[in-house]
Amino acid sequence: MIINHPLLGPRDSEEFVYLGSTDLIDRPTNWEKSAAAEDFHQYQYIRENIAGDIQELWYHEQGDQSWLVVTRSTLTHEISNVELAQDFSRVKGRGK
Amino acid sequence: MSKTRYSAFKVLKEALTGHKGWEPTWRDAEPKADGYDVIIVGGGGHGLATAYYLAKNHGITNVAVLERGWIGSGNVGRNTTIIRSNYLLPGNEPFYELSLQLWENLEQDLNYNVMVSQRGIMNLIHSDAQRDAFIRRGNSMLFAGAGCEYLEAKEVKERYPFLDMNNARFPIKAALAQPRGGTVRHDAVAWGYARGASDLGVDIIQNCEVTGFNIENGKCLGVQTTKGDIKANRVGVCVAGSSGRVMAKAGIKLPIESHVLQAFVTEGLKPVLDNVITFGAGHFYCSQSDKGGLVFGGDLDSYNSYAQRGNLPAVEDVCSGGMAIMPMIGRARMLRMWGGVVDMSMDGSPFIDSTEVKELFFNGGWCYGGFKATPASGYCYAHLLATDVPHEVATAYRLDRFRRGAMIDEKGVGPQPNLH
Numbered sequence: 001m002i003i004n005h006p007l008l009g010p011r012d013s014e015e016f017v018y019l020g021s022t023d024l025i026d027r028p029t030n031w032e033k034s035a036a037a038e039d040f041h042q043y044q045y046i047r048e049n050i051a052g053d054i055q056e057l058w059y060h061e062q063g064d065q066s067w068l069v070v071t072r073s074t075l076t077h078e079i080s081n082v083e084l085a086q087d088f089s090r091v092k093g094r095g096k
Numbered sequence: 097m098s099k100t101r102y103s104a105f106k107v108l109k110e111a112l113t114g115h116k117g118w119e120p121t122w123r124d125a126e127p128k129a130d131g132y133d134v135i136i137v138g139g140g141g142h143g144l145a146t147a148y149y150l151a152k153n154h155g156i157t158n159v160a161v162l163e164r165g166w167i168g169s170g171n172v173g174r175n176t177t178i179i180r181s182n183y184l185l186p187g188n189e190p191f192y193e194l195s196l197q198l199w200e201n202l203e204q205d206l207n208y209n210v211m212v213s214q215r216g217i218m219n220l221i222h223s224d225a226q227r228d229a230f231i232r233r234g235n236s237m238l239f240a241g242a243g244c245e246y247l248e249a250k251e252v253k254e255r256y257p258f259l260d261m262n263n264a265r266f267p268i269k270a271a272l273a274q275p276r277g278g279t280v281r282h283d284a285v286a287w288g289y290a291r292g293a294s295d296l297g298v299d300i301i302q303n304c305e306v307t308g309f310n311i312e313n314g315k316c317l318g319v320q321t322t323k324g325d326i327k328a329n330r331v332g333v334c335v336a337g338s339s340g341r342v343m344a345k346a347g348i349k350l351p352i353e354s355h356v357l358q359a360f361v362t363e364g365l366k367p368v369l370d371n372v373i374t375f376g377a378g379h380f381y382c383s384q385s386d387k388g389g390l391v392f393g394g395d396l397d398s399y400n401s402y403a404q405r406g407n408l409p410a411v412e413d414v415c416s417g418g419m420a421i422m423p424m425i426g427r428a429r430m431l432r433m434w435g436g437v438v439d440m441s442m443d444g445s446p447f448i449d450s451t452e453v454k455e456l457f458f459n460g461g462w463c464y465g466g467f468k469a470t471p472a473s474g475y476c477y478a479h480l481l482a483t484d485v486p487h488e489v490a491t492a493y494r495l496d497r498f499r500r501g502a503m504i505d506e507k508g509v510g511p512q513p514n515l516h
Binding site for chain 2: 001012013014018020021037038041044045046047048049050051054056072074075076077
């Protein structure tokens with residue numbers, strides 16, 4: 001698979017380390033609320049596991065060490081979009 | 097119904113009478129209008145084994161197995177056929193030992209030649225730390241009655257002189273062997289269980305994809321399929337690889353990711369490898385099929401996938417692992433490679449459990465160890481479906497174990513499914 005890095009252009013997926021769904025960005029923040037244990041359980045262990053387009057985190061370990069959000073089909077492996085994870089997070093209102 | 101008993105005498109008789117007395121191995125059925133006591137979703141090894149043990153052990157014969165494609169078209173025909181019970185943790189080891197015991201008697205039980213070959217399995221050891229870990233595992237195996245054998249480097253070299261004993265990075269220091277491990281003809285397992293189940297009255301319905309579940313007031317009343325709605329008192333899903341997709345139709349999310357795992361076979365060679373050798377440190381394992389091909393595999397492709405095919409980097413990784421430990425493999429040409437989709441769970445261990453929907457049960461999360469588990473998986477799932485109580489060796493395989501902090505993490509890598 002070739003990942004079209006927004007800054008560096010097309011790179012072999014071998015240069016990257018795969019983490020998983022972008023759901024992993026949204027770590028529960030309020031550990032004091034009564035349902036916090038359940039929130040963390042959902043975050044850490046339960047997966048959407050979609051058959052189709054998913055957004056996922058790839059780390060460019062052997063490149064510029066950036067985190068990317070790759071939109072890729074789990075049925076065909078076709079990549080339809082690549083963006084920097086920091087841009088993706090800022091759009092969602094996070095600091096980084 | 098076919099009740100033909102296979103035997104050497106039968107083969108001889110048919111040979112002399114023009115092979116006119118053979119019957120279809122199992123009955124290809126259509127759905128019954130008034131439904132079933134139990135519907136098994138998924139006609140792979142585990143689903144067919146479940147149906148067989150439901151009928152045989154529990155007398156529940158009004159059962160249908162629904163298969164989207166043809167039986168055995170999924171992972172039961174895509175794995176590398178290895179059986180073993182060399183696990184460490186108490187949640188796993190007795191289960192896999194039951195499985196190995198069932199394998200040992202499977203041919204007599206099914207009256208079907210599934211070619212169980214207890215040629216042995218050998219895990220290579222490369223460092224003192226790894227030796228300690230494997231000896232601990234060996235002790236766990238001895239406790240469970242699985243048996244094991246510790247081999248010094250000298251013995252490994254005598255048995256398999258072609259191994260690179262002095263590999264610069266992973267010199268072979270010793271090995272942990274399980275002589276009772278081995279290989280099985282994987283397609284025959286699906287056919288044998290299908291025949292056994294069909295003979296006991298189970299309907300095997302192919303080309304019948306489940307498109308939804310009929311759920312009312314939190315209770316499952318049956319399934320919607322490409323052959324119409326089918327009623328059932330109880331539904332057992334058994335579709336490892338597609339678990340996420342199928343259970344989503346019932347609104348259930350799982351602690352599972354789907355990943356693609358590739359396997360490989362070389363052209364046929366003369367007998368060189370009478371054992372299964374695993375090189376865990378280099379992510380490679382190998383055995384030789386009865387046709388002579390070296391059958392080998394390694395790691396996942398590591399990204400989520402429902403495609404039954406992988407990419408070249410994983411191929412290179414596996415082949416370089418093979419070259420490192422077994423350089424002679426470089427002389428063989430690769431004949432075929434293929435991919436299968438596996439349910440990777442959050443701790444590397446499976447699930448056999450009820451769900452939040454009444455009368456809907458789940459079996460999956462087998463990671464890349466599903467084949468060896470086939471008999472025990474069916475045995476224990478049938479026990480759960482028939483009695484509502486988990487079988488005593490499968491009590492740990494619950495869907496809520498992460499919530500309770502009761503993971504069964506053999507490798508100790510945490511909730512990162514592509515590392516298990």
